[in-house]
Amino acid sequence: MSQVYFEDVEPGDDVGPLVKEPTKEQIRDYVSLSELRMSRFTSDQAAQGEGLRGIIVPGNMSMSFLSQLLTDWAGDQGRLTKLDVNFRRMVEPGDRLECKATVTDVETTEDQNLVTLDVYIENQKAERAIQGTAQVTLPNKG
Amino acid sequence: MAEVDPTDAIEFDRSVVGVDYDVGSHEVTEEQVVGFAMAIGETNPFYLDKEEASKGPHGVLIAPPAYYTSIRLQPGPDPQVKFGTTSFNASQHCEFYEHMRVGDTISAKEQISHVFAKTGRTGTLVFTVRRTTYSNQHGRTVMMVESSNVRRDMTQ
Numbered sequence: 001m002s003q004v005y006f007e008d009v010e011p012g013d014d015v016g017p018l019v020k021e022p023t024k025e026q027i028r029d030y031v032s033l034s035e036l037r038m039s040r041f042t043s044d045q046a047a048q049g050e051g052l053r054g055i056i057v058p059g060n061m062s063m064s065f066l067s068q069l070l071t072d073w074a075g076d077q078g079r080l081t082k083l084d085v086n087f088r089r090m091v092e093p094g095d096r097l098e099c100k101a102t103v104t105d106v107e108t109t110e111d112q113n114l115v116t117l118d119v120y121i122e123n124q125k126a127e128r129a130i131q132g133t134a135q136v137t138l139p140n141k142g
Numbered sequence: 143m144a145e146v147d148p149t150d151a152i153e154f155d156r157s158v159v160g161v162d163y164d165v166g167s168h169e170v171t172e173e174q175v176v177g178f179a180m181a182i183g184e185t186n187p188f189y190l191d192k193e194e195a196s197k198g199p200h201g202v203l204i205a206p207p208a209y210y211t212s213i214r215l216q217p218g219p220d221p222q223v224k225f226g227t228t229s230f231n232a233s234q235h236c237e238f239y240e241h242m243r244v245g246d247t248i249s250a251k252e253q254i255s256h257v258f259a260k261t262g263r264t265g266t267l268v269f270t271v272r273r274t275t276y277s278n279q280h281g282r283t284v285m286m287v288e289s290s291n292v293r294r295d296m297t298q
Contacts, residue, residue, distance in 0.1 A: 085233060
């Protein structure tokens with residue numbers, strides 16, 4: 001895994017995209033592992049009974065994609081320290097999701113290099129399903 | 143004239159707000175960490191490959207930050223909000239202090255930090271904010287999450 005260093009990062013830098021296209025099968029795996037009991041994630045009929053068009057992707061699953069974008073970028077020596085997201089729109093199986101981030105601030109404190117980012121997931125219609133902010137720590141070079 | 147707070151009209155159990163509840167513990171296992179990582183499509187070997195992880199800085203498989211979403215604990219406090227026909231995730235605010243590692247025993251405390259209503263052009267929405275704090279077997283807090291859930295009436 002490649003490593004990004006604090007000195008190489010500045011506001012305006014883009015991160016990603018990490019592209020995901022969650023399938024019904026992947027949703028079932030996530031739901032089963034997480035023991036989610038809401039059938040809107042596994043049954044079109046149940047989802048329609050709640051006024052939805054069909055199965056939706058659990059919000060926490062989509063958020064996990066954003067977490068992956070950030071931990072992949074931060075590398076082995078970096079760390080995701082904060083993730084703050086709002087769920088704005090339903091995600092459905094088959095949606096093409098682009099997980100992206102933009103660096104908004106860089107700051108060195110007493111013992112850490114902090115990078116603040118705007119983060120979001122856009123669907124194939126360029127609608128934002130999730131958006132928020134994150135904070136990552138990065139290592140120095142050398 | 144004083145503005146009316148729409149929360150005042152919502153029926154819920156106010157006695158649970160601000161009170162910490164112990165919601166049990168969770169063993170972080172290789173099976174669940176790898177299963178979670180695979181379900182998300184993670185590729186980092188520190189989450190997926192025990193051999194590779196043992197050579198890395200942690201010496202053992204670690205869990206991706208969002209792993210907490212797969213942890214099932216005892217039911218937390220329920221404010222029993224009497225409103226709406228369905229509920230959805232509204233937001234998550236997470237702070238990660240340490241990795242969860244395979245072999246860790248994670249215990250959690252949960253509280254309802256607040257319940258409030260908002261009325262806008264799509265009608266009334268009722269938010270429940272739940273704060274969960276996760277600690278490891280060494281007594282160190284490894285993460286905190288504030289999750290907000292919104293209840294709405296889909297028949298409107």
